[in-house]
Amino acid sequence: MMAARSMTRTAVDPDPAAVGRHEPPVAVEVAVALLTLRQGRLAVLAVPAADEGGASGAVWQLPSGPWRTSANLDADGLAADVLDTSTGAKPFFLEQLRTYTGRAGRGAAVTIAYVAVIPEGTAIVGRSRAFALDDLDGMGFLPTVHERVVDDAVERLRSKLEYTTVATSLVSEPFTIPELRRVYEAVWGVPLHPANFRRKVLATPGFVSPAPETGDGGGVPDERRGPDLHLRGTAALLHPAMLRPQ
Amino acid sequence: MMAARSMTRTAVDPDPAAVGRHEPPVAVEVAVALLTLRQGRLAVLAVPAADEGGASGAVWQLPSGPWRTSANLDADGLAADVLDTSTGAKPFFLEQLRTYTGRAGRGAAVTIAYVAVIPEGTAIVGRSRAFALDDLDGMGFLPTVHERVVDDAVERLRSKLEYTTVATSLVSEPFTIPELRRVYEAVWGVPLHPANFRRKVLATPGFVSPAPETGDGGGVPDERRGPDLHLRGTAALLHPAMLRPQ
DNA sequence: CTAATAGTGTCTATAAGACACTATTGT
DNA sequence: ACAATAGTGTCTTATAGACACTATTAG
Numbered sequence: 001m002m003a004a005r006s007m008t009r010t011a012v013d014p015d016p017a018a019v020g021r022h023e024p025p026v027a028v029e030v031a032v033a034l035l036t037l038r039q040g041r042l043a044v045l046a047v048p049a050a051d052e053g054g055a056s057g058a059v060w061q062l063p064s065g066p067w068r069t070s071a072n073l074d075a076d077g078l079a080a081d082v083l084d085t086s087t088g089a090k091p092f093f094l095e096q097l098r099t100y101t102g103r104a105g106r107g108a109a110v111t112i113a114y115v116a117v118i119p120e121g122t123a124i125v126g127r128s129r130a131f132a133l134d135d136l137d138g139m140g141f142l143p144t145v146h147e148r149v150v151d152d153a154v155e156r157l158r159s160k161l162e163y164t165t166v167a168t169s170l171v172s173e174p175f176t177i178p179e180l181r182r183v184y185e186a187v188w189g190v191p192l193h194p195a196n197f198r199r200k201v202l203a204t205p206g207f208v209s210p211a212p213e214t215g216d217g218g219g220v221p222d223e224r225r226g227p228d229l230h231l232r233g234t235a236a237l238l239h240p241a242m243l244r245p246q
Numbered sequence: 247m248m249a250a251r252s253m254t255r256t257a258v259d260p261d262p263a264a265v266g267r268h269e270p271p272v273a274v275e276v277a278v279a280l281l282t283l284r285q286g287r288l289a290v291l292a293v294p295a296a297d298e299g300g301a302s303g304a305v306w307q308l309p310s311g312p313w314r315t316s317a318n319l320d321a322d323g324l325a326a327d328v329l330d331t332s333t334g335a336k337p338f339f340l341e342q343l344r345t346y347t348g349r350a351g352r353g354a355a356v357t358i359a360y361v362a363v364i365p366e367g368t369a370i371v372g373r374s375r376a377f378a379l380d381d382l383d384g385m386g387f388l389p390t391v392h393e394r395v396v397d398d399a400v401e402r403l404r405s406k407l408e409y410t411t412v413a414t415s416l417v418s419e420p421f422t423i424p425e426l427r428r429v430y431e432a433v434w435g436v437p438l439h440p441a442n443f444r445r446k447v448l449a450t451p452g453f454v455s456p457a458p459e460t461g462d463g464g465g466v467p468d469e470r471r472g473p474d475l476h477l478r479g480t481a482a483l484l485h486p487a488m489l490r491p492q
Numbered sequence: 493c494t495a496a497t498a499g500t501g502t503c504t505a506t507a508a509g510a511c512a513c514t515a516t517t518g519t
Numbered sequence: 520a521c522a523a524t525a526g527t528g529t530c531t532t533a534t535a536g537a538c539a540c541t542a543t544t545a546g
Binding site for chain 4: 422423424440441444445472473474
Binding site: 193195196200203226227240243245 | 533534535536537538543544
């Protein structure tokens with residue numbers, strides 16, 4: 001579905017020798033806000049901040065890593081890599097948000113921010129933990145920018161739900177229409193009209209496709225009862241869009 | 247209208263001392279695609295590439311500048327600054343696009359890209375020149391990334407026309423509804439239905455406001471004849487949106 | 493059985509697009 | 520006068536949202 005790390009490497013030509021003569025060092029890092037659902041609530045994955053010597057686990061940060069010239073990765077590739085190493089996640093959706101610049105000590109720091117998404121219930125490896133966004137209010141991330149990255153990531157996701165099929169990347173297959181609706185409700189933070197939501201989703205070509213019967217043995221009739229099951233559709237963009245209420 | 251350089255400075259904390267030990271230098275530059283209309287066509291402003299020693303003027307690049315820790319500007323501020331020095335423009339709209347990373351010689355280059363917009367007919371100072379985008383096809387910019395920046399800028403602008411009032415930043419006040427329509431037609435590259443366009447614009451609250459009569463003397467009736475004149479409205483977002491055809 | 497949720501049918505309001513027509517302006 | 524553009528009226532279709540109703544499932 002959504003193309004992660006699809007960007008072909010582009011040459012950047014300005015003269016790097018001009019920098020680094022008298023200028024203080026510049027640290028370039030990539031930080032990824034990996035969003036998912038936990039108990040039906042929108043959550044972000046965080047990892048323990050390494051800098052904290054003593055009470056490890058008290059301070060958290062986004063999965064991130066320094067961008068080094070020596071590694072043969074552009075920022076998009078590094079973002080995918082950072083996610084894989086720190087959480088084991090292979091996101092369905094990974095997209096650059098924007099870049100923040102600021103000072104750090106006597107040098108400068110550049111943070112290239114990303115947003116990524118994995119389905120609810122995906123197992124997470126490593127020392128990462130999911131925090132529901134509502135619980136996140138008081139708790140600050142160690143690098144202050146990471147809080148901004150989370151805000152921007154949520155806003156980007158909210159907007160992407162409107163005109164893309166990302167929402168299907170937040171549920172695991174097969175899923176029901178109500179489950180998909182709860183994704184929208186969790187991300188947008190508003191209740192949606194079940195009947196109208198269903199009709200809209202089914203009327204949008206390529207959004208979802210009916211799941212084939214789970215014909216196990218062959219003659220055995222389907223065990224399952226309950227709401228209709230669906231798979232992710234083939235479309236990436238929604239026509240018409242699913243606009244937020246109000 | 248649209249908030250340029252509105253972003254409050256955000257602290258970025260990672261350790262910059264970790265970089266610059268064995269790593270090659272990193273050059274961070276800001277590049278701005280300043281879009282406007284020239285003879286009714288979408289155009290981008292370029293400046294002569296300094297690197298070219300001989301036939302100056304043969305090679306062009308976007309207004310850009312190195313981001314230095316020493317200067318007391320974040321990237322947004324530098325983008326505004328770069329525009330001002332190289333073109334004299336104070337854009338109505340300035341927004342970060344994304345960041346490109348790549349190699350440059352034995353070092354690394356980071357390009358933070360911006361898109362900006364000024365009204366058709368705005369006077370340009372300095373050695374900058376406007377190139378219609380159609381004429382731009384063969385001609386390459388010196389830093390290869392700059393071509394990508396232009397593409398991304400145009401795409402961002404196309405999309406912003408749909409749900410914001412940026413289009414009014416591409417005409418000078420006062421303007422007529424047909425003039426505003428020609429902005430949309432130039433940026434989207436499609437003809438629009440004049441009657442429906444007009445009704446849509448006038449039905450969208452805060453998009454435009456009727457220009458007050460140019461009451462010069464007082465009792466003297468208005469000299470001007472022709473289409474109705476309008477000023478930019480107060481809204482930044484469009485409700486409902488002006489969606490692209492098809 | 494009963495409550496809660498899933499799913500269908502239908503009506504209304506809003507907005508988009510097409511088209512016919514009148515008004516104004518420049519040549 | 521004529522052609523081109525500006526502006527108005529109105530109709531058709533698509534979509535959003537509300538609501539009433541039936542079907543299914545879990546307790």
